[in-house]
Amino acid sequence: MGRLIIAEFRKTLTTKSWWGLMIPAVVFAFGFALGWGAFANKVGNVLDSEETQDIAHALGIEIGHLPMGLLAIGHGINIGLVFPVIFGVYALAGEYSKKTITTTFLTAPNRGSVLTAKMITYIVWGMLYGLVIAAVASLGIALSVDQARQPTSGQWLGVIGASVLAGVLATLFGIGVGAVWKSVVGSVITLSIYLLVFENVLVLVSYGLWKVSWLGGVLPNGTMNGIVGAIGAEAFGAAGVKLPRINEEAQWTLQYFAGAPGAFSWWASALIFFAWTMLFFLTGWASNQRRDIT
Template sequence: MQNLVKAEFRKIFTINLWWALLIPVAVLSFGAGWLGTAAGSVGNLQDAMTQPLPVALLTVSMSTNFSTIFAALFGALAVAGEHRNKSISTTYLTGNPRGAVLAAKLVAYTGMGVLYGLVNVICASLGGLVGAGVDGFGNPGDWLAVGGAGLLAMVLWTLLGVGFGALVANSLLAIISLLAYKFVFETMVSTLLVGSANTVQPFLPVAAGNGIVGNVAVPVFIEAVAGPSQVAAPREVFEVLHLFFGGSFEHPWWASVTTFIGYVVVFILGGWLVSRTRDVT
């Protein structure tokens, strides 16, 4: 297994894909961290309050929820890319059984997911520092909680991509499907479920993935504004913040994590079952 994992890292760093997708993560995270601190009603609220607010924590959530698509695409090409390049036959022959190959990819891409997560959190924090200053991060514990959630979200999206890529084994289909679902299809589904969105929507894949960070960052921000009880904050405030920064009203972060892990496991198991019997040339 150790040799298989080393081989996967060699494949990753031999081609330019890993940094080609990492660059937009860094740029997008910094931009969201900077510009998000003055976005709409959040910026107005910041101006109206006489105390500093942890607006930079919200932008870490927003940047994460934008950037995870790059981690998912990177993970999807772990297997689908080898099918496109016709190198999957050699991989399976030298790494038999096929389950061991998938396991090695999961280990290697977990490490890459950590790298993507660190770049995202650091760049988003630097952007937030430029936009809101040191006071925009609250206390160090809050920053660690939101940053840790962002790191976890990036790793899980990477692993979901690996499983999905193994399932479809077509790089173009994997890329189009992930982009279309994350930015189009689930939005349409959520719109159709307006009446029951509060009970169904948080359990959809993208909503659950976004909630990993959003359901940590938004309550921290509300507590800074309304106090520990959060009684003074109406539901509408939560819903507006969740709309922009991810998560769902009264939906705990651990529920989002559990739900999304379920999707990750389903795709990995599906990819493993299909790859066991798939013909390769």
């Protein structure tokens, strides 16, 4: 098993995919965190104004120091997580596309050991992606949000840990999709459209037309985003705002601005996305045990 894992690392390190996808992950994570951080900081300026404070007091709403950085950081991390998903696709689908899967399977004791080695290897890569994405998104927040609105050290650690977890699951999710589809191009195009467009539109339309607030909390992209985004939404609601009667619409809007519309909690999002990951991963595992490689 040790030699198979070393071989898997050599396969990824001798290709351009790991750093070729890391670059846009860093750029998008930093850019989105910087932009959303600047927007959240401006909202914080409005909420801190004397006029807003007077209105809030008259309505019986208490506004304290809001963790605006946490409200924005999820957007940077979530957009960055799309790239470890794509990176995971290359684990098996890439070998089928390059016609190297036959050699890989024939030189290993069995297919199960190959897939296990790939899983272990890409867990490490997912951790690296999650850590780097969290670091650059944190930098974007640090540069765009005032010090008084920055997360606490404990909240920073929570976000970093959640990002690492999300990076691992995102990579394994990509492996599963690629293993089922067996096509890099088909998997990447379909996943990109689904993660960036289709599910987001579906969640927005479902809430706008039918007030279905929970849909984003059960679908793959929403649950992946909720691992980090829900931390911001929960901390924002608990730390700075106390509403006498908070309704579902206000809650959903807060979650949306945190990057996790419909999320139940960060740990529930992690569990549901883990279930989606295992569904595709185990399906891909089973199909590759029987698939003809000649």
